Amino acid sequence: MFQEFKKFAMRGNVIDLAVGVVIGGAFGKIVASLVSDIIMPLVSLVVGGMDLAGKFVSLDGNTYPTLAAAQEAGAATLNYGLFIMAIVDFLIIAFSIFMVVRAINRMKKPEEPVVEEPTTKECPFCKSQVAIAATRCPHCTSSLE
Template identity: 65%
Template sequence: MWKEFKEFALKGNVLDLAVGVVIGAAFGKIVTSLVNDIIMPVISVFTKGLNFENLFVSLDGSKYATLAAAKDAGAATLNYGLFISNIIDFLIIAFSIFIVVRQLNRFTKKKEEPAPKKTKQCKYCFSEIHIDATKCPHCTSDMK
């Protein structure tokens, strides 16, 4: 059983997947920082200081100054500001991955060679016939 597990764990696909997960997690942290530390403050400037993290609806009917105050009071909240922030985060990650994959595909795209011809044209009736044919099946001309 140990030998089978070792063979499975050391296959190229499993190692590639593990590397991808680690790099993806690190990339996610970078993008989250980009959203929270750079993009959202800029958006906040254009929305006159609106902090997305403090956009919420308290379900107990009370008013709270911040989301932290509502959580400290034990109030149930709908955190639509955090949801908006996560949507922006997702869109940036998806766009970044699209750009990376697009560039990788550009470098790895192989030039496809045209498939060998399987037909030829009869010089008398202009019909398409098999490349190895010696007589045209349509006009019975010799194709030698």
């Protein structure tokens, strides 16, 4: 069992996946910082200084000045502002990944088409398809040499 696990863990796909997860985690932090520190302040400026992260609806019927105050009071809240920010994060990450994959695909050389060798030939007498190595036609028994 140990040998099977070692063989599985050392396959190229598993190592590539591990590297991808580590790089993806770091990339996610960069994008989260981009969204929260650069994009959302610009969005806030465009929409008149509104803090999207602080937008919520209290489900207990009371009104709270901030999300932190509602959470401190133990009120159940629908945090639609945080949800919108998560959607923006996702869209930016998806677009960024798309652009990286697109750039990588453009750098790759186009694969040359594989030309397959013919496996059959035509009998000159009866026009049937026969194997390339055949010396006699199986249909009309003519000699093909």
